[in-house]
Amino acid sequence: MNVIVCVKQVPDTTEVKINPETNTLMREGVQSIVNPFDLYAIEEGVRLKEKHGGTVKALSMGPPQAKEALVEAVSLGVDDAFLLSDRAFAGADTLATSYTLAQGIRRLAPFDLILCGRQAIDGDTGQVGPGIAEQLGLAHVSLVRKIREVHPDRLVVERMTDDGFEVLECRLPAVLTVVKEINEPRVPSIRGKLRAKSYQVTVWTAADLVAESERLGLKGSPTQVVRIFTPKRRGRGELLEGKPEEQAAALFDRLREAGVV
């Protein structure tokens, strides 16, 4: 099983503040981390390799400093790491990002599986994983909480839904985006850290990819960010107090008042 894990370096959002005047993220002085959801994708990739053999490669797109995130992936057990970095990639929306990553993935062929975190904690769109699948014409399953079965040509996975999960079978190669329920990411090993310390990330520019320049970066991005704002909280929750029976009675009264029952 040859796995490619897509990794994004993001600002540590527990530290991020929004500039109230410009409504943009204030990134200055904020530490960069591996997108937390991607850590689950890395862990799953490494586990698949440990169990079924093969390789795990990590791929990212971003400025040169995103190498740090890839080096961390190496310390966690990834075999090799590749960074797509070029001014031409800057300003990409999810469409251009998916396209660029897909072109990088083509260079990393052959592969059986692409793993992504469910979404990045900075943009929160959750579009890039499925977007990569579309660009490459592959099957994808989002929000995977468990890989049940691994076969040479197909997977059986559990996809998380609001009220449970679905069991899906998909052919390989495929793209999965994973949720944090899928595993418990490991602590980097000493050997992994020693390897990461001297590891050189391979950097590819636009010239290294077979890519149409008008589909890259800002030029390839139909999405324009008009405004970023914190949505107003609509509606208020109400906590009912008292013993369980009293709460149940109060709830029933409320529902009757609302004409629901």
Add this chain to the structure above:
Amino acid sequence: MMNYFLTDEQQMIRDVAREIAEKVIAPVSAEHEETEEFAWEVMEACAQADLFRVSIPEAYGGMVPPGQVGIFNQCLVVEELSRVDAAIAVSYAASALGFFPIVLFGSEEQKRKYLPALADGKVLAAFALTEANAGSDAGGIRTRAVRDGNHYVLNGTKQWITNGGEAEVYTVIALTDPARGSRGASAFIVEKGTPGFSFGKKEKKMGIRASATRELIFDNCRVPVGNLLGREGLGFVVAMKTLDRTRPGIGAQAVGIAQGALDDAVNYARKRVQFGKPIITQQAVQHILADMAIQTEAARAFVYAVARSIDAGVEDFSKESAMVKTFASDVAMRVTTDAVQIFGGYGYMREYPVEKRMRDAKITQIYEGTNQIQRNIIGLALAKEYAAKK
């Protein structure tokens, strides 16, 4: 903590051990304390993070370069794990106590057979010397090993064996020639599952409750001749040379316990308000904390110095090894007792982890040789040293 100028590799070992302690041990510590169940999930995480490799030679899956020992590495890990939970740290450390005899005295074949799996952390080791009537007087052991063809037949009972029942590989000291006293003891590698080898009751302890402490029962247990470590009669040499190298690890455990208690106490004193201000502003409290910090740092510096000198290849270090174990464990006992005092009534409540540290600290003054026995070793060494000067 002072800057001890760790190498990059040592710093990495410390960082990984700290991450395991904070991310893997801390969330399950209280539960294991309560249930007294062995923390296999932590041992697996330690294994995955390569922590069992730090004191095993490179040639057998470890990280120690040829000619070195890895005592300092071992101390770094034990200190970090003990800072969060000394009981779980003991399970890790006791495996090293069990495999050091193989590292030090094992034949090439024995090393190849046992060390790689121990380095991978797939299995744990344990060390069995103590018996019901042979504690400080280790020469009083009664477990016998009688040669019978290609086997030794073991009979007897070992007591209070850390990792008993959980470990797969046991180093067992038994008498092959009772007439020769302590020179009649030999060391054997005994695998779990060997017919005639079973486990007795699991002890309920004052502290380090999550660690497994059990009897090993040998009833006509046949051990292949190839599992003899060194040669017949070398049993006590194996035991003493091993303990000389592991006592700094007890010191490191004590330093970790003391550091954890100091961290707890300072954090509590900053938050606890009495007489309208945090108690850390009271000089009476500050002085207690200052003494705790002085002692903890001094113990750490001593542990590191002894571990480094062993790694550097000094010839005789029984005295220093005894000194550092004694000093650091006495420090841990005092510092944890003071930490409970800083917490006052809250410190006495089991809801707070600080009383656990005090209970855990006590064992460091007792096991791997009581501090009284350590002082005997030191006293004897002083007498010899000064006699030689004349």
